[in-house]
Amino acid sequence: MKRIFTSFLLSASICSAALAQNIQNNPGSNHGNKFEQLGTILSTPNEQRTASGAPGAKYWQQRADYNIKCELDEKNLKLTGSETITYYNNSPDPLTYIWLQLDENEHSSINNSGYQSSSGMPRATTTQNVDRNAARNGDADNGLGDVITRLTDATGKKLSYTINKTMMRIDLPAPLKPGAQFVFNVDWNYKITDRMTVGGRGGYEFFPEDGNYLFTMTQWYPRLCVYSDFQGWQNHQFTGRGEFALTFGNFHVQMTVPADHVVGATGECINYSAVLSPAKLARYTKAKTSATPVEIVTLAEAKAAEKAPATAKKTWVFQANNVRDFAWGSSRKFVWDAMGVKVGGHNTMCMSYYGKEAYNLYSKYSTRLVAHTIKTYSDFSIPYPYPVAQSVEASNGMEYPMICFNYGRTEKDGTYSESTKNGMIGVIIHEVGHNFFPMIVNSDERQWTWMDEGLNSFVEYLTEERWDNKFPSKKGAAYTIVDYMKLPKNELEPTMTNSENIVRFGPNAYSKPATALNILRETIMGRKLFDYAFKEYARRWAFKHPTPADLFRTMEDASGEDLDWFWRGWFYGTDPVDISLDSVKYAKADVDAKLPAMRQRGAAKVAPPAVNDFEDISKVRNRTDKNIRFETDLDTATHDFYWKYDRGMVKVDTAKFEAMVKAQPAPDAYVEPLNDADKAKYNSKYFYELNFTNKGGLVMPIIVEFTFKDGTKWVDRIPVQIWRLNEKTASKFYIHDKEVASIKLDPMRETADIDESNNYWGKMPEPSKFQLFKQKTGGPVRGQSSGINPMQVSASK
Template sequence: MKKFFLLGIIAVFSCVSANLASAQTTEQLNDVFRQLSDEVLPTPNVYRTASGAPGHKYWQQQADYKIDVTLDDDKQRIIGSAEVKYYNNSPDTLRYLWIQLDQNRFAHNSGQDKSAFSSADAKAGYGAIRAEVYKETYEGGYKISRVTDSGGAPLPHVINDTMMRIDLPTPLRPGQKISFNIDWSYNVLDATIIGARGGKEFFKEDGNYIYEIAQWFPRMAAYSDYDGWTNKQFLGNGEFTLEFGDYEVAITVPADHVVSATGVLQNPRDVLSSVERERLEKAKTSKTPVMIVTTEDAAAKLEKRATTTKTWRFKANNVRDFAFASSRKFLWDAQGFYQKENDKTVMAMSFYPEEGNPIWSAYSTQAIIHTLEVYNRYSLVYPYPVAISVNGPVGGMEYPMICFNGPRPTLDKKTGKKTYSRRTKYGLISVIIHEVGHNYFPMIVNSDERQWTWMDEGLNTFLQNLAEEEWEKDYPTRRAEPYQIVNYMKSTKQVPIMTNSESILQFGNNAYAKPAIALRILRETVMGRELFDFAFREYSRRWKFKRPTPSDFFRTMEDASGVDLDWFWRGWFYTTQHVDVSLDKVERFNIDTKDPEIEEAIKRAKDQEKGLTPARRADQELEKRTDRFPELLDFYNEHDEFTVTNKQRNDYTSLIKGLEDWQKALLSNKSNIYKLHFSNIGGLVMPLPLEVTYEDGSKEEIRINAEIWRKNAKKVTRALITDKVIASISVDPYWEIADTNMENNHYPRRIEKSRFELIKRKKSRDMMKEFETKLKSEDDDKKEKEDSPEK
């Protein structure tokens, strides 16, 4: 079959001669393919280049910590003391330092408390009211008892809600460092009542706690080339912008507690039994997880509580944060994962109570290793010595080398057996993949979470989906396929992805799902896997242990792939437009041969195709006057209007003599020429994947680049030439571009299929209204939980 495709874009632009300059400006602003760097992206400089790579004068600060912390299990308090060493690697002189005091978010009259709002609906769930009541009695926030220089002299400081400014006695010049000390304490909140990124969980059955301790020490705020001090108050959504540094942390807990933490345990002989150390050594080379602390070991600790304490010492280099978990309830399993790429073994470890079995012992450590395998392939090789998953009160939260994950089985009180649903199983696997994946973004590729949530959540969700697909066939992914985002894309709850965390309306859709699916479309439909994967790895490599901004990501993806993507970033990340492409009309043409014998016969056949009603058709059989008087027939009755004349034949002969061979061949071409007319109703330009079905039953895929819209982003026409006759055409047959309206994607239009759901109606309309209100309320509650910023 001969086939070739002609680019037939029809675009009409009107301009008013009296105001030509203004019209040109309007046209430029309507150009969805105009470059972002001209009006949106920051100007490249010596710190960040136009290619998206760090500049030759790139810098970032460093903050090292030596911390002694005690977990008071009787009063559920944290008491800590830290020596902070801060390095000014910037070209600027600093007269003061800013410190993050994240626990102050939970203090009475905090900025979050004063700016909190609730639903206008008069109804509220038990959990929401319980949290409000708990806040009234919980004494949250830091008690800062000492801020001194390295010599012990007090440093003047001002606490402003979740930030603290330390005024320096002498300015800190470029290349200098300073050491200072902070002592503090705070009460650990109940994370089962208030959704938080760390906290405690009480087990009434045995009177014990699991502690997941995060944002637990005063942390240096980031100082960067693009933002200066990142001292925006913490209101709950926008997470953390932090500096890399080295940590030495001594954690004092009850002697029978098991502690998991960021970094490597430095004193195993002081805190682990010889049997536990032997098991841990065996786990390094084991092919399956090895129990370090067994069910029996934990049960023995629960029977008799220790009255003494032990200090666990951890060390972590080049990390941006530190978290830990502690409990006498913990079981502990571990398995070594050898990475050929850097010739290092990572210890994958899981800590969980017996209440987490059987799914935690079956899936947690396996999911950790699976995450490392997949993320190493698509981004960068995991550089840290451990990767930990902990089960406790926090549903899902990440820190360097350690993450907190919530799902566990349900205890049937009647039978005494633990059961778990399909949702719980896959929820556990997915949250572990997601939170372990955060080690890569933002714990290593250190994006600014306080400003751009999508840079860690969106990128990580994209990779999470790839890992889930490699776990098993038909894995129930939630935020992977383009069709899963269409309802949000056409909703009124949208804000652009490039919106600050605190102003996002639907956190889960905006910061997780939409950017993740945008990257999926970029990889599968726009760029292709090979170009995308190379560029994404290049971004990961360039910004490993550095702080990228959105422009660095956008520019690197283009620089490493050779694909102009400004139109994509603009539409998906800077607007709330959606995809709605309509195939309005398909026209079929054939080349006019100019031969009157052929063309007049075609006209005659077309004229005869005109249908008559049955009654009109019967009229044709009635006796005519010429039947009774044949002498009325003449020359014109023998030759109709389509009969070829000698003049037409002579004109055709003259025409053919004047044509070249290629022109004669083109006139005799019998191919079908189709014109496909598209409308961009949603505003978001996208490539056009087509499936053409021919009358002989064969099918063909045609992919048209997004640049077809470059002259007119609202309407375009595409020419298609083929020897076959087209029966139908479908736009986006595999649902890959997040088209929000599939009804206008087919030509000819299809009858849409759906199902009627039969219900037994209530006699009272009031009862029916109550039922509908209940359904809506439950649906809203479900969406609110799924989109919770506390993950």
């Protein structure tokens, strides 16, 4: 029986030691556990959260409005700000204090979260790492983190406060009663860090080639923690991994920056007429109704700005309503393009910001991808509600309301590898998609990372599939998670694990839940039932704070499917799928044929096209769905070298490529005879009994493909409930009118079975490749290729 830590539980009301386990009524038996209802570990329904998974009649959530002024000092790499916050207590509880997040303290040597992991002496390192670790090991203040210079109420009276690492508690002068609001002022500043060496999501990147900076201003202002009905204050320390729990509100933000900087931010700029030249303002107006991206700041203008930095300053003003956060990017390096897209009955400005280093990729794809993403996510959840959606190239990958920071840079000659292009496509779709999960469907990322990253990775997969039917998605299809699922148990933890305690963060929080949901959609529920229920979840919890229980209950409530076994296995457990076809009993009148011998598996200069070697079931179904039209088929502007390369439309000079590279420094079946009476009665019938073992422990449907000797095939999809009365072994009897040549389990690799070698009877299939999880390595710039790429040696570039 697997331990379910208190951090997994879905309600503060059940976080006691007595209820800290995944309780099973019959743990010593081989049945009645995998299919047991989740009632013992889900939160108790109440007036705030109903048993159906919908918000209750007395559901409530807090609100915080911000009026912020800040100034970016590029010369001294410092940000100074002041803000007025209006906090609304919509809870039924009087509050004697409120909590704020000071995320910049992540970088402080004295006010960081204090979380540490095991470390050892490296064989080689950099001077920056030595300096950074020396600062962490001592008590000296490195000068980083938030400096609070003033904290007062609306009348100017000082407020008492306490900083606990990355959190700040403000003690209220009087209890804040239900329905009341509290206005207070905070002045602060901090030293902006070099994001490329110090790490983190916000900071600056310096470009020594042209002497300019690119700023990503994220987690940059003191902001309210969430106070909720299911856990009170969410004031878990910020370690840099677990992301954010945030309160909705309205933002009015003024940013004073160098006059030649271009600023992209959450919300709409309300003073473009003051900060843009007439020519740029005219281009912006044109972009609103353009079907293709319009450059508001051109490449030539961006390059000119790099060469002659301004000394004057300008103030950009942005307004964003009903958002949970605010972020912005600022640089004189930015090319800026945009186009308007109709979504949900209104026009959304899809925009991108990028330096010359990313021009050949971002000018062609970024804004088109932003538009494709918000349209596709709207189809699968709710119509995109905001007026703006933006992508910023910053050698990064992080999301905020209406704006995100991504990667994808070309070589100096303008070419790029296919992996760079596909990585850029994936990261833009992923980060723009976060507008829906968790920026709108606002789950607690710090507690349940998978509700943020996993759900978003799932819809990212659906969106990639609709971008290009040949796109090599790395997560979502069941077979892509196999190598993670087969790892030793000491390297795994349940998906329902707090983000700080996950060893293999990517596959656990991103890939496994995305795969689980895709299996639920394609193999267990079917697209129609799943899509309806998933949209209902998004509709119910848009602009609210859902928990896992709300998702689980809504999916069942809206579909009429009992899925407790699925949540229990895929989200609360670590068991893999490994269903073995142990034996086949075969009987036929007057038939004494020997089974064909099984063949053994076998093994496998210019990089081949990056097309998955296995056509997963989603791709196959999407091609036959008359309602689906792929974006790259509709928009020929997306056809680059690799689009043609994947389809055999261009050729590569392999000799030139090689020269450039060199120049660089199953069990046997058995027969059971029939008696004479059966021979007479069933002479034209073929009888088979298939015996299965659940070796992995995770119960799943059994998908059986019969290949008959005449070459035809037939697939039987056995529901998961076959394991209901015996969770370890199962069998099924078949009668066919044709003789079977071979039997194969999970032919489309839909169930994430970790051992395909025990899935066959009869003739073995041709050997296939499998994918491995491997940590990316390389320099500090994310999303840039290295070495020689096929585009550089194309005969038809």
